[in-house]
Structure formats: C-alpha cells, structure tokens
Amino acid sequence: MIGNVIKYEQDNIDTDVIIPGTYLKIHDYNELATHAMEGLDPDFPSKVKDGDFIVAGKNFGCGSSREHAPIALSTCGIKAVIATSFARIFYRNSVDGAFLLPIEIDDETYQKISNSDQLEINIENNQIKNITKNETYSMKPFSEIIAKIISAGGIFKYKK
Amino acid sequence: MxxxxxxxxxxxxxxxxxxxxxxxxxxxxxxxxxxxxxxxxxxxxxxxxxxxxxxxxxxxxxxxxxxxxxxxxxxxxxxxxxxxxxxxxxxxxxxxxxxxxxxxxxxxxxxxxxxxxxxxxxxxxxxxxxxxxxxxxxxxxxxxxxxxxxxxxxxxxxxxxxxxxxxxxxxxxxxxxxxxxxxxxxxxxxxxxxxxxxxxxxxxxxxxxxxxxxxxxxxxxxxxxxxxxxxxxxxxxxxxxxxxxxxxTNASIFCGDADANYxxxxxxDASELEPTVAKPFSPDNITIARELSSTELDKSYIGSCTGAKYEDLLAAAKILKGKKVKIRTEVLPAAISIYKRAIKDGLIEIFLDAGATVGPPTCGACCGAHMGVLAKDEICVSTTNRNFPGRMGHVESQTYLASPQVAAASAVTGKITDPRDLN
The missing domain is CATH 3.30.499.10 (Aconitase, domain 3)
Structure with a gap:
C-alpha cells in the first residue's frame, strides 16, 4: 500500500476535532467526509488525496465512540493512520468496520516521517518504507485477533 | 480473578x-x-x-x-x-x-x-x-x-x-x-x-x-x-x-475474589482532595479551583450524564439557594425521573429564582450539538466530561470541567470559584 503523508505533529487528536459533535446526526458517508478534521484543519477535505496516510502522535482518536471518525477519514481516501498510539474505540472501529489501518510506530519513526513523504506500508512483514527518504522503519505488529480481523476484511467477515 | x-x-x-x-x-x-x-x-x-x-x-x-x-x-x-x-x-x-x-x-x-x-x-x-x-x-x-x-x-x-x-x-x-x-x-x-x-x-x-x-x-x-x-x-x-x-428484581451482590490481581x-487520601478543575483543552489539564479564581466566565452549564444526576442538582441548588447568577446558567436534569424529583423537592424553583434557565434532559450542549452551544471566545464552566477544542460549540470557545458545586459557585460570582470561598 503506497500513499503520501499528511502529518499533524500533535498528540491526542480527538474525535471532536476529527468530526465535530454537531455532525453526529449525519450518517451519509460523503457528507461526513466534507467535515473531516474540521476542528483542526478545515482545509483537510480539499487537500487529501485517495490513498493518503495521516501521521500523528500519541492517543490518536481519543474521546467518543463515534464511528463517524474513521468513516469520515476513510471516505476522504485515508487508507491508514500511523500514530505512536491510539485510543481504543477509534482503533477497534477502524479495524472491525474495515475503514482504515491503525498503524503504531515508535517515537523515533514518528520523528523521521515528514509531511508529504511517500510511504509504502507492508503489513505482511511489519515494515514501512519511506520512498521519499529511502529509509525503512518497523511498525508494531498487530495482535493476533486484530491481524485476523484485518485480513478477513472486518468483524462480520471474521470467522471465529 | x-x-x-x-x-x-x-x-x-x-x-x-x-x-x-x-x-x-x-x-x-x-x-x-x-x-x-x-x-x-x-x-x-x-x-x-x-x-x-x-x-x-x-x-x-x-x-x-x-x-x-x-x-x-x-x-x-x-x-x-x-x-x-x-x-x-x-x-x-x-x-x-x-x-x-x-x-x-x-x-x-x-x-x-x-x-x-x-x-x-x-x-x-x-x-x-x-x-x-x-x-x-x-x-x-x-x-x-x-x-x-x-x-x-x-x-x-x-x-x-x-x-x-x-x-x-x-x-x-x-x-x-x-x-x-x-x-x-x-x-x-x-x-x-x-x-x-x-x-x-x-x-x-x-x-x-x-x-x-x-x-x-x-x-x-x-x-x-x-x-x-x-x-x-x-x-x-x-x-x-x-x-x-x-x-x-434480580440484582445481587457481585464481587471479585479476595486474592484478585491488579x-x-x-x-x-480523601482528606487531601480539593475542588478541582480541568482547564481547556483536555480533561487531564487539571488544577485546583482556587488557582483559577481570576478566570472570568460567560456561562455555567449544569448538565450531562456526568453532572446532572439528582445528587448533582441538589449540590448545585444548595449553593444557589437565595443567590442570583451573574452569568448565563443552564441546568438540564439528566432524566425526567430526576427532573420530577427536583421539582418535588424545590430544586427547580431555586434554580429559576437564581435566574438560571432549566431545560429538558438532553446531551445537547455537552457534545456541541444544540441547546446552549458556545460562541467564539466564550468561556464556560461545565459539569460535563470533555473540553476538547470545539467540544461544546465554537472551536475557539473554552470549557473548564468542574463539579456541580464549583459550577454553581462560579455561576454566582462569574469567575471560577471554589465553593468553600463563596460568602
């Protein structure tokens, strides 16, 4: 999976900035996408390209259980969020709903990745290749259950 | 276990x-x-x-x-x-x-x-x-x-x-x-x-x-x-x-084992705890209420699953009794059963006499949805649970999270107030 980075050098990017509460009444995925990241970066929907990755600091997606958050990002074209850690509901919503990949990296890797870098994510061998900088990083492997749900394509396709 | x-x-x-x-x-x-x-x-x-x-x-x-x-x-x-x-x-x-x-x-x-x-x-x-x-x-x-x-x-x-x-x-x-x-x-x-x-x-x-x-x-x-x-x-x-x-009809005591692991x-130590407030823009950004006594407010919000149960309303009413609010104050009991009890026990009258508005149960402004959201630059003390940017309205509004007593005392003075300091 190859894509370009939109980097937010920030911890605790919460669900209220990913998709503000006033839009929770909306369940049309395309309409939600027009408000993605509105609380932090109102230009996000116009600059994001299909296949892009978000890179951010720790505790990404903290706050609410709103599935609107991974829905809004994935409908905009985001295929993975790469962060130093994730809040639990955002993480499992992303995986169980098969919206995007939540990829955990260490602080050092987070520092090395820059905005607009082109990355290739390979979850088979837990590697991230920085094509722009010609560097290779390792990602934290998914736990067994998460890997199985991802490979099945979401919780409903996963066979116990 | x-x-x-x-x-x-x-x-x-x-x-x-x-x-x-x-x-x-x-x-x-x-x-x-x-x-x-x-x-x-x-x-x-x-x-x-x-x-x-x-x-x-x-x-x-x-x-x-x-x-x-x-x-x-x-x-x-x-x-x-x-x-x-x-x-x-x-x-x-x-x-x-x-x-x-x-x-x-x-x-x-x-x-x-x-x-x-x-x-x-x-x-x-x-x-x-x-x-x-x-x-x-x-x-x-x-x-x-x-x-x-x-x-x-x-x-x-x-x-x-x-x-x-x-x-x-x-x-x-x-x-x-x-x-x-x-x-x-x-x-x-x-x-x-x-x-x-x-x-x-x-x-x-x-x-x-x-x-x-x-x-x-x-x-x-x-x-x-x-x-x-x-x-x-x-x-x-x-x-x-x-x-x-x-x-x-079938509630019974359920506990862990005596040798459980943590x-x-x-x-x-309970005696060391003080009225505490979380400043914008994170619930972990805390300080004691007294440290914020010069923080001027536009609004006090007493509502939500966190801070509008009966006991929360009672605590706020004890402080507001016989006083007038200095800032916009909204009280929204968290359920009709609580609302009814608050009417019966005279709490709603205390809120209304103090000048507060009382609304119906709703998540409303707690999640920035409706019924009392904040304007740009407005500052609110709130009994709710989150204060991320834009949580209760405009992305440039600010929310201080506090107990119902702090929210009520602050409504009276218009500044963040430790209830122990209210005359």
Whole structure:
C-alpha cells in the first residue's frame, strides 16, 4: 500500500476535532467526509488525496465512540493512520468496520516521517518504507485477533 | 480473578481468564441512542447488500433505546433520526424505547441506572463511549462503535481482549464541598488522558464504600477520559438497594475474589482532595479551583450524564439557594425521573429564582450539538466530561470541567470559584 503523508505533529487528536459533535446526526458517508478534521484543519477535505496516510502522535482518536471518525477519514481516501498510539474505540472501529489501518510506530519513526513523504506500508512483514527518504522503519505488529480481523476484511467477515 | 475478569470469564464460558486473553463474551444488555442507532442501521444496510441476514436480532429483549443527543429535535435531520429509531424498535420488537415527550426519558447512561436496566455481574455494551458509567453498579460496561454494536445485536456476543486492571483506592470520606467529580479529575490529571488506555479502572476502599451510588457513577463515567475500556466498582448492599428501589428484581451482590490481581494500585487520601478543575483543552489539564479564581466566565452549564444526576442538582441548588447568577446558567436534569424529583423537592424553583434557565434532559450542549452551544471566545464552566477544542460549540470557545458545586459557585460570582470561598 503506497500513499503520501499528511502529518499533524500533535498528540491526542480527538474525535471532536476529527468530526465535530454537531455532525453526529449525519450518517451519509460523503457528507461526513466534507467535515473531516474540521476542528483542526478545515482545509483537510480539499487537500487529501485517495490513498493518503495521516501521521500523528500519541492517543490518536481519543474521546467518543463515534464511528463517524474513521468513516469520515476513510471516505476522504485515508487508507491508514500511523500514530505512536491510539485510543481504543477509534482503533477497534477502524479495524472491525474495515475503514482504515491503525498503524503504531515508535517515537523515533514518528520523528523521521515528514509531511508529504511517500510511504509504502507492508503489513505482511511489519515494515514501512519511506520512498521519499529511502529509509525503512518497523511498525508494531498487530495482535493476533486484530491481524485476523484485518485480513478477513472486518468483524462480520471474521470467522471465529 | 478480579471482578472484571470474573464477569468476562463467566460471559465467555471459561473457568478463568487473564489479561491479554482474547475472548468472545456473551452480552447481557445492549444500548443504542439517536446517534448510534441510525449508525447501526447504516451498518445493517451495508450488511444486507453483502447478503447478511439482518431481519432478526439475536435477542431484542436485551436491547434498549434512548433518545438523548439531539432531542428535542434540533432540526429536521435529527427529527428524521428519531423517526428512524421508532421504526427500528417497531421492526425488531424492542420494548424498552425511552421516547422523549412520552414519560421517562433521558441521557442513555442515566437511564441505565435510573431505570435499573443493568445488574451487577452483567456484560453491558452501548453505542456510546460513556457506557463505562454503568460499571459503577458492578457490571462490565463498555462503549463500542456502530459496527461492533451491530455485531452484538445480530450475534449476541463480541470479542474483547481481557484488560489489565488499575485499582484506585480511596481512604476516608470526601471533605465538605469536595465531590466525586473532583476525585476523578484528580485521577485523570495524575495518570493522563491515556493513562488508563485499554485497561480497567476499578475503584475501592473506604472512601468508595462511603459514597452514594450516584457519586460512584461519576467516577466510572469519566474513566472514558483516561482511555479506559471499563470503569468498575464492586457492588454492595447499597447497589442492590438502589437497583431494587428502581424496580430491579434480580440484582445481587457481585464481587471479585479476595486474592484478585491488579497490575497497579493507586492510593488516595480523601482528606487531601480539593475542588478541582480541568482547564481547556483536555480533561487531564487539571488544577485546583482556587488557582483559577481570576478566570472570568460567560456561562455555567449544569448538565450531562456526568453532572446532572439528582445528587448533582441538589449540590448545585444548595449553593444557589437565595443567590442570583451573574452569568448565563443552564441546568438540564439528566432524566425526567430526576427532573420530577427536583421539582418535588424545590430544586427547580431555586434554580429559576437564581435566574438560571432549566431545560429538558438532553446531551445537547455537552457534545456541541444544540441547546446552549458556545460562541467564539466564550468561556464556560461545565459539569460535563470533555473540553476538547470545539467540544461544546465554537472551536475557539473554552470549557473548564468542574463539579456541580464549583459550577454553581462560579455561576454566582462569574469567575471560577471554589465553593468553600463563596460568602
């Protein structure tokens, strides 16, 4: 999976900035996408390209259980969020709903990745290749259950 | 095993479980509301297109529905969501649907305890992050997204990784004017807003034994703000009594084993706790209320699942009695049952005489949806649970999280005020 980075050098990017509460009444995925990241970066929907990755600091997606958050990002074209850690509901919503990949990296890797870098994510061998900088990083492997749900394509396709 | 492990072991048909085990737990109770309900319906639509049968729920008697986030309907999209919810409960024969304008209704988490919908020892999941609240009754209560709730509705179970448990021990009784809210803000400040991430936060000790059920609910409610999977308090006679008074017929005490394991123990002395406030823009950004006595406010908000239970309203009313508010003050009881009790006991009259506005139960402004959202640059003290940028309205508004007593004292002075300093 190859894509370009939109980097937010920030911890605790919460669900209220990913998709503000006033839009929770909306369940049309395309309409939600027009408000993605509105609380932090109102230009996000116009600059994001299909296949892009978000890179951010720790505790990404903290706050609410709103599935609107991974829905809004994935409908905009985001295929993975790469962060130093994730809040639990955002993480499992992303995986169980098969919206995007939540990829955990260490602080050092987070520092090395820059905005607009082109990355290739390979979850088979837990590697991230920085094509722009010609560097290779390792990602934290998914736990067994998460890997199985991802490979099945979401919780409903996963066979116990 | 500790209480969370015991509940998850029973629910997954195992004799024992340990942290990091992945289990499928049978779910005893499921909740959706006017945001997660339509979200679940959207998932059902997708599943139907994939050929998955959504014509029957696993067990509709385990399901209940709340109308809380956008009620009374703010505009036509919200109104349509309420109609969709009614169609959903009709289609799937869901009997427990608490409709606004039709008797008892309120914030989903408040209904879970006011209506005794969850018993000690049960597994309860809801389509809302503050589902953790109900763990104060001794249940495993955990918030999930739409896809997972849809999975539970159709299959009656869901996967969990058994969490590690952090144990927060409170010794002694809270001093006058210090509330459970102050204690949980202090904890979140100490461990950080991901300090409980993926783990259980359990509360115990003599300070918890002393506490009312409503105070315990405030603690479990905000474990979400530390990222916890669930908050939990072992049930006792008080829990069972509380549930029986609200119609429960099969509530009984459920606790962990005496030799239970906890991965960390945090000890607090109640006498050292003070009125505490979380400054913008994170619940872990805490300080004591007295440090903020020069912070001028535009509004005081007494509402939400966190801060508008009966006891919260009573605490605020004691402070507002015979006084006038200096800033816009809104009081929204968290359920009709609480509202009625507050009328009967004269609390609503105290709020109105003080100049506050009293509104119907709703999540409303707590999540920046409607009914009292903040304008640009407005500053609010609030009994709610989150203060991220834009949480209660404009992205450049500010929210200070505090106890009902601090919110009421601040309403009187127009500045953040420690209730101990109010004349």
């Amino acid at each position: 500790n209480i969370t492990e015991k509940i998850l072991a029973r629910a997954s048909g195992k004799t024992t479980v340990s942290p990091d085990d992945v289990i499928f737990a049978k779910v005893d109770k499921v909740m959706v509301h006017d945001v997660s309900g339509p979200g679940v319906m959207k998932v059902f639509d997708k599943l139907q297109k994939q050929g998955i049968d959504t014509s029957k729920l696993h067990d509709s008697s385990k399901v209940w529905i709340a109308e809380d986030h956008f009620v009374p309907s703010a505009e036509k999209v919200s109104a349509e969501n309420i109609v969709k919810l009614s169609n959903f409960s009709k289609k799937y024969d869901i009997k427990k649907h608490f409709k606004y304008g039709m008797g008892q209704y309120g914030i989903c988490h408040t209904l879970s305890h006011e209506e005794a919908l969850v018993n000690p020892g049960e597994v309860y999941v809801g389509g809302d992050s503050h589902t953790n609240t109900t763990g104060a009754l001794g249940a495993f209560a955990c918030g999930l997204g739409h896809t997972d709730v849809a999975y539970v509705l159709l299959n009656g179970e869901i996967w969990f990784k058994v969490p590690e448990t952090y144990y927060f021990k409170l010794d002694g009784k809270l001093p006058p004017h210090v509330m459970a809210k102050d204690f949980i803000l202090k904890i979140i400040g100490d461990i950080g807003n991901d300090g409980g991430a993926y783990n259980t936060m359990q509360f115990g000790g003599t300070g918890i034994d002393e506490m009312s059920i409503e105070s315990r609910l405030t603690l479990a409610n905000m474990t979400t703000e530390a990222g916890a999977k669930n908050g939990i308090i072992e049930s006792d006679e008080k829990t069972v009594q509380y549930l029986k008074e609200r119609g429960a 991965s960390k123990i945090f000890e607090y």
